[in-house]
Amino acid sequence: MSEIQIDKFNRKNFGPDFIWGVSTAAPQTEGAWNEDGKSPSIWDTFSMKKGKIFQGQNPKIACDFYHRYREDIQLIKNLGIKNFRFSLSWSRILPNGTGPINHKGLDFYKSLCDELLEHGIEPWPTLYHWDLPQVLEDKGGWTNREVLNWFEYYSETIGKHLGNRGIQNWMVLNEPMVFTGAGHFLGYHAPGRRGFSNFIPAMLHAALCTGKKKKKLRSHQSSINIGSTYSCSFITPRTNSEADLIAAKKADALLNRLFIEPACGLGFPLSDLNVLNKVEKLMRPEDEKNLKVDLDFIGVQNYTREIVESCWYVPYLKARLVNAKKRGVPHTEMEWEVYPESIYEMLKKFSRYRPEIPLLVTENGAAFKDNWDGSNELKDPLRVEYLQSHISQVLRAKNEGIDVRGYFVWTLMDNFEWAEGYRPRFGLVYLDFETQKRVIKDSGKWFSSFISENFEGVEKKIVALEN
C-alpha cells in the first residue's frame, strides 16, 4: 500500500465557467462498423488480423452508440454533464476517403449534435481519432503526402455540412504522437506499420494536417474555437546519472514535445532527437511555416508519468520506460503509474509554450478492474480516488495562475481500448458488452455530484492505494 494526499477542494474553487465534461471516440464506442454506407476503417481491418487485439476482439459493435446515442445522451444529461467530447468517423462520412458524401453517415452526426444541443449539452467533436478509412490506407495512408489533400477534403466537408449547427468547439487531431508512434513505428496499433520509414512521413503529415484542417473549419464559421489534443506524461529519469538524464531528455522530446512544439512555431525538437533529422529531407520550403497553428486552445491528455532509463540496446533512442508494475508502485490496469502530480507538471509545461492560449484537460481517467455483480450499482473506489487526486492537481495548476479552463474524464462508458480490446475499463459507466446494459459506477455518481451546483466539497484526506 502507498498513499496519496488530496487537498480539500470543491467544484466552486474552479469558478462558474470551468468546463466539465466526458470524452469518447467514434471507433471505441459507435460500432455499426459496416452499416448505412460506412466503409471499414483501419481499426476494423486491423482487428480482423490474427493476434493484433486482446482475445481477437474487435470494434464492430463496441458500445453500439450508433444506435443507442439517444439513451446515452439522456444518461449524460441525468449525470448533469454539460460537455460531451466525441469524434467523427471519416469512413462513415466519406466511405471513399474523398468523393461522394454518405448522407446517412453525415445525418448521424447532425442528429447527434442536435440531440446534444437540445439537451443542453455542448458537443465537442474531434475530427480525427485514429480511424483512417482503409481505402486511404491502401494508398499509403499517413505516409503518403496526398493525405494533406484528403484531409483538406474531409475537413472542408465537415465545415460545410456540420459547421453551421451551433457547434462552438472543435478539435482537429487526437494524440498524434500515439497514432503515429504506436501505429507507424511500433506497429501494435492500426495500421500496424513499423520503423522510421513509416513514422517520419506520418509524423510530418500529421503535424501539417492540424493547420490545414483548422483553416477549412474556420472558413465556415469564424467565431468557433479550434484546438487540437496532445498526449503527455511527466518524465522522471530513473537515476541522476548522466546516461539516464540524457535518456529522459530524449523521451521527453519524443513523447511530449514532438507535436506541440511545431504547432507552437518552434519546429520539431530535432536537436534532442537527431534520429528524426531525416524529416528535413521530406520537408518542402512552405512546411516550416505551415507547421505552426494558431490554436484557440490546447487539449492536454495525461494519465501517468514515465520513469526513463538509459538502455544501450534500444536502437537510436538508447532509452526505455521502466514499467510501473515492475517498480511496485500503485498502477492502473494499463500498468500506468498513478501519479497525480504528472497532470500538474504537464499543465505547467504546456502553459509555457504560448501562455496566451488556454489549456483544457481533454482526457484524464483510469482503468481499474470492476467487479460487477449484476445489480444496478458498482463500487469503484480506486477510480474515485484517481479522479479526485488528479482534479485536485488541476486546481493546483489553476491556483498558480495557469490558464486551464476545463477537464474531461476519459471516458463516459467502458469501451474498445484499442489493442487491449474490452479488458481495460475506463468508464464512469460500466458496460456489460453481452447485453449492452449500462450501470453507473460510483465514480460516475461522484463526478456527477462533484460538478453539480451544491456539492459540499472533497475533504482533505490521505488515501491508501493498492500497489
Ligand code: IFM
Ligand atoms: O482510450 C484512449 C483514447 O482513445 C486516447 N487517449 C488515451 C485513452 C486511454 O488509453
